Amino acid sequence: xxxxxxxSGGREHALAWKIAQSPRAExxxxxxxxxxxxxxxxxxxxxxxxxxxxADFAEREAVGLTVVGPEAPLTLGLADEFEKRRLPVxxxxxxxxxxxxxxxxxxxxxxxxxxxxxRFRVVDSFxxxxxxxxxxxxxxPVVLKADGLAAGKGVVVCPNQKKAEDTAGExxxxxxxxxxxxxxxxxxxxxxxxxxxxxxxxxxRVQPLATAMDHKAAYDGDKGPNTxxxxxxxxxxxxxxxxxxxxxTTVVGPAVTRLLEEGRKFKGVLYAGLMITExxxxxxxxxxxxxxxxxxxxxxxxxxxxxxxxxAAVEEDVLREEVRWSARPxxxxxxxxxxxxxxxxxGKTITGLDEAESIPGxxxxxxxxxxxxxxxxxxxxxxxxxxxxxPDLAGAMRKIYEGCGRIYFEAMHYRxxxxxxxxxxx
Numbered sequence: 001x002x003x004x005x006x007x008s009g010g011r012e013h014a015l016a017w018k019i020a021q022s023p024r025a026e027x028x029x030x031x032x033x034x035x036x037x038x039x040x041x042x043x044x045x046x047x048x049x050x051x052x053x054x055a056d057f058a059e060r061e062a063v064g065l066t067v068v069g070p071e072a073p074l075t076l077g078l079a080d081e082f083e084k085r086r087l088p089v090x091x092x093x094x095x096x097x098x099x100x101x102x103x104x105x106x107x108x109x110x111x112x113x114x115x116x117x118x119r120f121r122v123v124d125s126f127x128x129x130x131x132x133x134x135x136x137x138x139x140x141p142v143v144l145k146a147d148g149l150a151a152g153k154g155v156v157v158c159p160n161q162k163k164a165e166d167t168a169g170e171x172x173x174x175x176x177x178x179x180x181x182x183x184x185x186x187x188x189x190x191x192x193x194x195x196x197x198x199x200x201x202x203x204x205r206v207q208p209l210a211t212a213m214d215h216k217a218a219y220d221g222d223k224g225p226n227t228x229x230x231x232x233x234x235x236x237x238x239x240x241x242x243x244x245x246x247x248x249t250t251v252v253g254p255a256v257t258r259l260l261e262e263g264r265k266f267k268g269v270l271y272a273g274l275m276i277t278e279x280x281x282x283x284x285x286x287x288x289x290x291x292x293x294x295x296x297x298x299x300x301x302x303x304x305x306x307x308x309x310x311x312a313a314v315e316e317d318v319l320r321e322e323v324r325w326s327a328r329p330x331x332x333x334x335x336x337x338x339x340x341x342x343x344x345x346x347g348k349t350i351t352g353l354d355e356a357e358s359i360p361g362x363x364x365x366x367x368x369x370x371x372x373x374x375x376x377x378x379x380x381x382x383x384x385x386x387x388x389x390x391p392d393l394a395g396a397m398r399k400i401y402e403g404c405g406r407i408y409f410e411a412m413h414y415r416x417x418x419x420x421x422x423x424x425x426x
Contacts, residue, residue: 001064003307004029004057005041006048006078010334010367010385011292012069014299015306016041017365019067022307031057035376036366048073051081058087065090065311068268071149071289075101079267090310092288096259096266100288103145103154103185110283113258115251117283118143118275120187129168132186133161140164141189146171148180155226155285157189190284192277195236196294197247200309201256202318203265207309208248210301210325211236212294214273218341220417227341228382231418233331233393234297238276247274247281255286267313293332293385296365300330300389330389331396333404333418337368338411340381348409350376356386356403361396363387364403378409393419 003025005016013036020028020040031054033043046053049072058066066082068074068091075097082089091097098105110117119138123129133142144167146154154177158164164186171181196214199206213236218224251272259266271287291298299306303324312321337344350369353376357364365387368380386403390396397419404414 001025001307002027002029002061004031004044004054004061004063004066005037005069006031006054006066006073007069008032008034008037008048009069009292010365010382011290011295013037013040013365013367014296014385015067015069015290017363018299018302018306022305024305024307029057029061029063034366034379035369035371036364038371049076051076051078054078055081055085055087058082059085064088065307065314067091067310069290069292071097071100071287074268074288075149088311088314090268090314092266092268093264096264096268097288098264099255099259099266099270099286101149102147103285104147104183106286107185107187109258113254115254115283116281118188118190120185122183122185123168124172124183126169126172129172129184129186130165133164133168138186138188143187143189144168144171145185145187146177146181147183147185148177150177150180154180190275190277190282192275192282193238194284195238195274195276196232196291197239197252197272197274198291198294199252199270200313200318201266201268201270202313202316203256203260203267204316205318206248206252206256206270207313207318207321207323208244209269210234210298211239211244212291212297213238214291214294215415215418220415225341227336229291229293229334230336230415231331231333232291232294232297233329233419234294234301235329237393243276243281247272251281251283267316293334296332296385296387297330300363300387301326301328326389328389328391329393329396330387331393331400331419332365332385332387333400333414334367334382335384335386335404335407335412335414336382337378337380338413340413344381345411346377346379348378348411350378350383350407350409352407355406359399359403359406361388361390362399362403364407383409383412
């Protein structure tokens with residue numbers, strides 16, 4: 001069959017790379033793709049938010065499966081349009097994707113259905129925010145979240161009242177995140193360890209993916225602003241068998257069931273970002289798609305056929321496929337443009353890619369790149385994901401950092417501590 005991957009990031013390169021290995025995939029397209037996806041798929045110049053254009057292309061090419069990577073097209077109703085045209089698509093409908101698109105909806109959904117999460121208040125004006133922050137209800141640090149999508153940057157941990165009020169002003173008055181900040185969630189700061197937990201859902205049942213641990217902060221030691229993700233390891237060193245079962249039965253299983261009951265049948269990847277506290281797992285956020293950069297690490301460990309798994313979900317029989325994972329751990333380090341996640345320049349020449357990939361076991365997934373006149377240039381904040389899988393995590397990280405050392409573009413930066421276990425969020 002022909003398979004279309006929608007998106008242009010490192011997650012989409014990893015998905016296209018894995019899909020291209022399937023005997024069922026006679027041809028892979030990526031829309032719009034990036035400089036690296038051209039190596040495993042045919043890039044198609046259609047924006048990921050051009051819903052009608054993507055559906056027209058899938059119809060014209062008789063695409064047998066469309067896999068949606070990023071959140072934006074899902075929140076715009078891509079899956080709805082494809083289902084209306086009877087085009088097989090892997091990804092939740094607009095109503096189901098609201099669990100990611102709206103922090104307010106997600107928190108109120110969890111509250112309704114007693115899915116464990118932190119205490120919170122919703123405000124829609126600066127005066128409301130200031131009163132809540134001054135009340136001492138949550139203490140400090142406190143977390144402020146823009147309601148809508150903000151590319152992973154709409155969550156701010158505020159150590160004191162001044163920082164919290166300044167952040168509330170940026171979101172609600174200065175409109176730093178545009179419409180995404182019309183409402184703000186004020187949430188208690190949860191202490192513990194963060195893990196990512198993902199399942200493939202067919203709307204009724206779930207098939208867990210290999211666990212992973214993301215590193216969100218921009219700089220070493222989990223310092224600096226939140227980003228879309230600066231690295232990941234799989235499996236998560238924090239996930240025990242007991243905890244795995246607890247998350248399935250108290251978080252993701254109930255979430256899929258309750259979404260179905262509310263008329264929001266969820267078919268796709270349900271991603272729970274969790275804080276493992278002294279009182280057990282608490283949901284920080286839900287996403288309605290594969291993680292990034294967790295997917296890059298996970299795809300290196302997936303031994304079974306990804307197309308078989310995704311088609312089983314589309315056909316509402318997700319448990320029919322045996323999903324096999326390598327026991328070898330994997331990691332991913334994101335190489336970012338200087339200044340990311342705030343201001344950064346594009347168009348920097350990238351060198352050393354062949355040298356990095358010549359290291360046995362190293363794979364480099366492109367994110368913010370373009371290919372022009374025989375050279376790769378930067379075109380985004382997160383530029384590359386350097387990945388490897390080895391018998392032990394330390395060995396994988398050594399290879400990854402050796403690969404990073406062979407790559408160069410002006411003003412690049414990356415964390416040097418991915419894979420180092422942090423005992424507590426501070």
